[in-house]
Amino acid sequence: MALEIIESCTNCWACQPLCPSKAIYEAKPHFMIDAQKCTECAGDFEDPQCATICPIEGAILNEDGVPLNPPGSLTGIPLQKLAA
Amino acid sequence: MQLPVINNTASEASQGGCSAGSCGSTDDQMNHLPEHIRQKVFNHPCYSEEAHHYFARMHVAVAPACNIQCNYCNRKYDCANESRPGVVSELHHPVQAVKKVLAVAATIPQMTVLGIAGPGDPLANPERTFETFRMLSEQAPDIKLCVSTNGLSLPEQVEELSKYNIDHVTITINCVDPDVGAQIYPWIFWKNKRIKGREAAEILIAQQQKGLEMLVAKGILVKVNSVMIPGVNDKHLEEVSKIVKAKGAFLHNVMPLISEAEHGTFYGLTGQRGPTNEELQALQDACEGDMNMMRHCRQCRADAVGLLGEDRGSEFTMDKVEQMEINYPEAMKMRAEVHAAINEELESKRLAKESKVQLVSIQGVQKKEVTRPVLMAVATKGGGVINEHFGHAGEFLIYEASSEGVRFIGHRKTTPYCEGGDTCGDGESALDKTLKVLAGCEAVLCSKVGYEPWGPLEAAGIQPNGEHAMEPIEEAVLKVYEEMRVAGKLAVKVVEQQKVA
Structure with a gap:
């Protein structure tokens, strides 16, 4: 059970101090999650904290590779506008 | 006719005074x-x-x-x-x-x-x-x-x-x-x-x-x-x-x-x-x-x-x-000297301006005629004077002159006419952009205006004016406003009168 940060990450640091398991670390070209440490915040918070503050849609994936914040879910920008 | 240089809005001025702290700001809002x-x-x-x-x-x-x-x-x-x-x-x-x-x-x-x-x-x-x-x-x-x-x-x-x-x-x-x-x-x-x-x-x-x-x-x-x-x-x-x-x-x-x-x-x-x-x-x-x-x-x-x-x-x-190797304690001494010199200059300017404002305000009180407000654009590199060529200005300061005096309204950015090339990416020339940016202004005061933009500016209802180079901005704006008044261009429209009231 672990989340993953992918290349759309903008290195904004918002997630790093929130992680209760200290699983998030600064790396190049973007922040990474240590899969051994990540608990998806089970037992600590109702929602995984990194995905709860992350401003970039699609930057954090669950175990199945599905974005926790899919396109349009945070900005409200209609999908056809995002594609353009 | 002398007009006052004011730092507040028409509505405040009509109340006949301004309390420190509540006045509107202009080019030098700090005085208020x-x-x-x-x-x-x-x-x-x-x-x-x-x-x-x-x-x-x-x-x-x-x-x-x-x-x-x-x-x-x-x-x-x-x-x-x-x-x-x-x-x-x-x-x-x-x-x-x-x-x-x-x-x-x-x-x-x-x-x-x-x-x-x-x-x-x-x-x-x-x-x-x-x-x-x-x-x-x-x-x-x-x-x-x-x-x-x-x-x-x-x-x-x-x-x-x-x-x-x-x-x-x-x-x-x-x-x-x-x-x-x-x-x-x-x-x-x-x-x-x-x-x-x-x-x-x-x-x-x-x-x-x-x-x-x-x-x-x-x-x-x-x-x-x-x-x-x-x-x-x-x-x-x-x-x-x-x-x-x-x-x-x-x-x-x-x-x-x-x-x-x-x-x-x-x-x-x-x-x-x-x-x-x-x-x-x-x-x-x-x-x-x-x-x-x-x-x-x-x-x-x-x-x-x-x-x-x-x-x-x-x-x-x-x-x-x-x-870079920085010795900050040393730099701080040099900075203190520079700051002292600037502060002295600013303070003397402020005092000079204050005494002048009081003077023109007194003279302005006798004037009864109400004229309509006019926006003017000014090209300046700073220092409170008109000292920038029209073609080099990357921004214009906007002033409003009215029978109440002159006030600073804001600044508007543009692409300098002389650097704009023929067209920008969207097919708009630098001059077109500047004309658009200056919409609503009836004059543009600069140290110099070239022959080429003169015609298009006039056609857009913006009178180019290079006659007040190196003059203090507010004084020059007042002079141009006064010229417009004498030329009969400032009759008040009824609608605007009501708005002020």
């Missing part, structure tokens, strides 16, 4: 601030059209994280050619940031103010922000510190903020009504949850207002920034202005929404337009009856360096700064 506040901000380049030609500021980008989303912001954006808030090229750790600040302060002694403005929210990055402030308070006590915030975590940070050399905090307050806020803020991060919609706006507004009250109670100066979004909060901002003034904010800065589609923001992609120059001015005028308004904000980048409207950030990239 209470003395203890004026003493604090007189050398802050962001607060005075006059001071910004003498003093410089810089921002350091140490605060990348944000705890809210605004519909005018896109956190993915980073472009060195973009000059607007929230955009940076290089993020710094506090130790690097301090090194950079000391390097800039030693190289540009006019640098008096260091701000932390992002690119995220400084108070959502409290460790990085406060570490920077702590080190600077120790190592460079001659630099003033300021910080801007969306206000969400402000109440819990006020105590810490009050420990440093911080005398101004800027809070961006776009609304006091959660229904308006729900159209501006899609979400906030609050108590380990992402909250959306009206509830999010309600929490944010409550925190902003509480933070404002707490700062005022601590004696820390608070400026309020508001982004004007037509159809969303444009009408509402008048109420915001009243409320923040009543709570003790000393200055309100209404800025136009920036929403180009290529920025990829919600507003940009959904076609939300920014206000026209006229709409912005009308709102600033409407708020001015209640509040000191800020008219010359250049909406800088979150890592801007230098005088307002210029950015010397590229001279101080981290790799260049690492090469």
Whole structure:
């Protein structure tokens, strides 16, 4: 059970101090999650904290590779506008 | 006929006077601030059209994280050619940031103010922000510190903020009504949850207002920034202005929404337009009856360096700064001398202006004729005089002349006519752009105007005027206004009369 940060990450640091398991670390070209440490915040918070503050849609994936914040879910920008 | 040079609005002037503290701001709004506040901000380049030609500021980008989303912001954006808030090229750790600040302060002694403005929210990055402030308070006590915030975590940070050399905090307050806020803020991060919609706006507004009250109670100066979004909060901002003034904010800065589609923001992609120059001015005028308004904000980048409207950030990239050897205690002596010389010059100018204003005000009282207000554009490099060629001006200062006198309205950016080439990317020539930017103005005063733009300017109803080169701006504007009056061009329209009444 672990989340993953992918290349759309903008290195904004918002997630790093929130992680209760200290699983998030600064790396190049973007922040990474240590899969051994990540608990998806089970037992600590109702929602995984990194995905709860992350401003970039699609930057954090669950175990199945599905974005926790899919396109349009945070900005409200209609999908056809995002594609353009 | 002599006309007074005034620093307040028509409505205030008609009441026959102005109380310090409530007057509208113009090119030199500080003269209208209470003395203890004026003493604090007189050398802050962001607060005075006059001071910004003498003093410089810089921002350091140490605060990348944000705890809210605004519909005018896109956190993915980073472009060195973009000059607007929230955009940076290089993020710094506090130790690097301090090194950079000391390097800039030693190289540009006019640098008096260091701000932390992002690119995220400084108070959502409290460790990085406060570490920077702590080190600077120790190592460079001659630099003033300021910080801007969306206000969400402000109440819990006020105590810490009050420990440093911080005398101004800027809070961006776009609304006091959660229904308006729900159209501006899609979400906030609050108590380990992402909250959306009206509830999010309600929490944010409550925190902003509480933070404002707490700062005022601590004696820390608070400026309020508001982004004007037509159809969303444009009408509402008048109420915001009243409320923040009543709570003790000393200055309100209404800025136009920036929403180009290529920025990829919600507003940009959904076609939300920014206000026209006229709409912005009308709102600033409407708020001015209640509040000191800020008219010359250049909406800088979150890592801007230098005088307002210029950015010397590229001279101080981290790799260049690492090469510099800075002896700050030595630099501080040199800085103190430079500051003393500038302060002396500014003070003598202020006194000269004050005595002149009193003089023309007395002469102006006898005048009864009411003439219609006229907007004029001025090309200047600074120093309060007309000293820029039309073709070299990257921005114009806009002044309004009326039977009440002259007041500064704002600035409008353009592409200098002489550098514009034949066409810009969108097929618009630099002259076309300038003509559009100067819409509503009836004259443009510069040190020189070329033959080529003369005709198109006249055709657009903007009289080019190069006759007042090197003259003080307000005096020249009054002279041109007087010429227009004599020529019978200033008869009052009935509609405008009613508006003033």
